[in-house]
Amino acid sequence: MDRIFWVKCPGCANRFYCDWTLRRAGFDLICPFCQRTFLPDESPELDERWFGHG
Amino acid sequence: MPKDLSGFISRICAEFPDQVVSVRRPIRAAEFEVSAILQHLDDAGQYPMTLFERPINMLGEESAFPIVSNVFGTRERCALALEMPPEQSKLPLSLEFARLERNPIEPQVIDAGEAPVKQVVQRGDEIDIRRLPIIKHFEADLSPVITMAAVMKDPDTGIYDVSFVKGFPKDARKAGVSIHTPHLERILAKYEQRGEPAPYVHILGHHPAFYLGALALTLYDSDDYHTIGGFLREPLRLVPSETWGNDFLVPADAEILIEGEIPPGERTVVDPFGEVTRLYQAQCLRPVLDVTALTHRRGAWYQNIFSGHQGHWNLGSIPKEGSVYNALQRRFGIIEAVSLPMSGCGRLACYVSIHKQREGQGKEVAIAALPESWGFEVIIVVDADIDVFNERDVLWALYTYVDPTRDIDIIHNYTKNVFTSAFQGSRILIDATKPLDVAFPEKYRMPPDVMKRIDLDEWIEAGARWLRDRAPTGARP
Numbered sequence: 001m002d003r004i005f006w007v008k009c010p011g012c013a014n015r016f017y018c019d020w021t022l023r024r025a026g027f028d029l030i031c032p033f034c035q036r037t038f039l040p041d042e043s044p045e046l047d048e049r050w051f052g053h054g
Numbered sequence: 055m056p057k058d059l060s061g062f063i064s065r066i067c068a069e070f071p072d073q074v075v076s077v078r079r080p081i082r083a084a085e086f087e088v089s090a091i092l093q094h095l096d097d098a099g100q101y102p103m104t105l106f107e108r109p110i111n112m113l114g115e116e117s118a119f120p121i122v123s124n125v126f127g128t129r130e131r132c133a134l135a136l137e138m139p140p141e142q143s144k145l146p147l148s149l150e151f152a153r154l155e156r157n158p159i160e161p162q163v164i165d166a167g168e169a170p171v172k173q174v175v176q177r178g179d180e181i182d183i184r185r186l187p188i189i190k191h192f193e194a195d196l197s198p199v200i201t202m203a204a205v206m207k208d209p210d211t212g213i214y215d216v217s218f219v220k221g222f223p224k225d226a227r228k229a230g231v232s233i234h235t236p237h238l239e240r241i242l243a244k245y246e247q248r249g250e251p252a253p254y255v256h257i258l259g260h261h262p263a264f265y266l267g268a269l270a271l272t273l274y275d276s277d278d279y280h281t282i283g284g285f286l287r288e289p290l291r292l293v294p295s296e297t298w299g300n301d302f303l304v305p306a307d308a309e310i311l312i313e314g315e316i317p318p319g320e321r322t323v324v325d326p327f328g329e330v331t332r333l334y335q336a337q338c339l340r341p342v343l344d345v346t347a348l349t350h351r352r353g354a355w356y357q358n359i360f361s362g363h364q365g366h367w368n369l370g371s372i373p374k375e376g377s378v379y380n381a382l383q384r385r386f387g388i389i390e391a392v393s394l395p396m397s398g399c400g401r402l403a404c405y406v407s408i409h410k411q412r413e414g415q416g417k418e419v420a421i422a423a424l425p426e427s428w429g430f431e432v433i434i435v436v437d438a439d440i441d442v443f444n445e446r447d448v449l450w451a452l453y454t455y456v457d458p459t460r461d462i463d464i465i466h467n468y469t470k471n472v473f474t475s476a477f478q479g480s481r482i483l484i485d486a487t488k489p490l491d492v493a494f495p496e497k498y499r500m501p502p503d504v505m506k507r508i509d510l511d512e513w514i515e516a517g518a519r520w521l522r523d524r525a526p527t528g529a530r531p
Contacts, residue, residue: 004336019339051478
């Protein structure tokens with residue numbers, strides 16, 4: 001599996017993860033729990049740690 | 055009668071009724087209830103073919119289509135699908151699979167009037183894919199997901215490829231489609247390079263031999279419709295599609311077909327979805343499907359794979375075991391059996407048993423097995439007296455025979471695994487055969503002549519008769 005990052009939904013506060021290609025692709029993410037759409041940078045929490053990337 | 059899913063279900067119900075369970079109550083497919091039933095069965099170690107007779111669809115309506123899941127739940131049922139006796143469901147099944155993939159049969163084209171899948175035809179505004187009983191499987195899935203396979207056609211050579219895919223319904227006639235097999239990706243890339251929409255047909259329900267044939271490890275330029283015929287042991291019946299006519303043929307004996315086009319370059323957000331490894335696939339971008347037609351049988355079954363469970367894993371292991379066995383046996387001549395175990399999701403681990411003749415052969419076989427599948431993370435080689443289909447046996451050999459300092463090797467800077475994050479670019483090879491180059495303890499055994507002489511059925515009987523015979527007379531039942 002390629003690099004992922006975790007986000008927290010600004011609507012329902014549930015967390016899910018996305019493929020790294022979505023990090024700056026300009027596409028809205030879709031929360032699987034409440035269907036809210038948002039950009040990664042709108043997430044109140046981002047976890048971008050990855051092997052060899054801190 | 056041509057082979058189809060309905061016929062297979064009828065056969066299992068008639069001949070193996072203990073392998074079938076039914077849910078007759080209305081059940082909300084899009085709200086995890088179907089997968090909750092399947093998970094409870096899995097937790098109990100039960101994998102019957104499971105029929106849901108009254109599923110509620112995404113629109114909150116009772117769907118016209120009953121669901122069947124766990125068709126591939128046991129190797130015995132997979133053997134039956136390939137016309138083999140269930141007791142030959144270990145290596146003989148895998149070897150037969152490897153034989154069938156080299157015996158294609160040319161398909162047969164029939165008229166639409168004869169094709170069961172054309173009994174009901176919907177186009178344009180008549181279509182709403184959300185009327186299908188699409189299952190939401192796991193808590194963090196983005197949406198209900200259509201499983202099973204799709205067919206696409208190479209625009210240059212005209213060959214058809216059938217591969218497993220996922221569909222994420224977006225509205226009545228639009229879905230995101232997760233195309234993640236090399237052959238379908240290659241076909242889609244060709245259409246995108248031409249700037250043309252790619253024809254795509256989702257095949258929801260067919261005889262299990264159809265799907266097993268679709269998993270055959272064939273070259274890109276072989277036509278899957280021919281290969282699948284070999285697995286069905288009869289010509290696959292095809293019929294012109296609604297959208298492209300004779301230019302795109304579709305399986306006539308399928309249960310449900312969703313025809314559509316993938317616009318070049320268009321992408322939509324799909325996933326998470328609980329995948330084969332029991333991890334969620336990360337949210338990502340995938341192609342868009344514009345649905346053009348939906349055709350089905352009257353009374354069609356909606357077939358589903360319970361992702362990350364035994365049926366899904368069987369679909370990974372059975373197609374590969376035979377080819378790995380054949381490749382290793384051609385080279386070494388000492389191979390007893392090959393298994394891709396459930397603990398490795400039928401993809402990540404490979405157990406090989408050998409008739410070891412000299413020290414070092416376990417490692418040689420492990421090295422040779424590794425490139426046989428890009429999914430392998432761990433190869434374990436054991437002696438021939440270890441049943442590779444019995445994980446307890448294999449782990450016993452691992453814990454009893456392996457000296458970590460010399461028998462475990464880690465390969466670094468290997469290809470990154472697509473299935474999991476843990477094995478970034480490493481692989482593990484384990485020689486769990488008994489050492490031959492040192493004075494090593496012997497595994498115990500019973501005298502074979504005594505084991506052969508003592509027939510269990512003659513010697514034991516059910517129940518606690520000893521207690522009953524010794525109970526006070528008045529206490530006897």
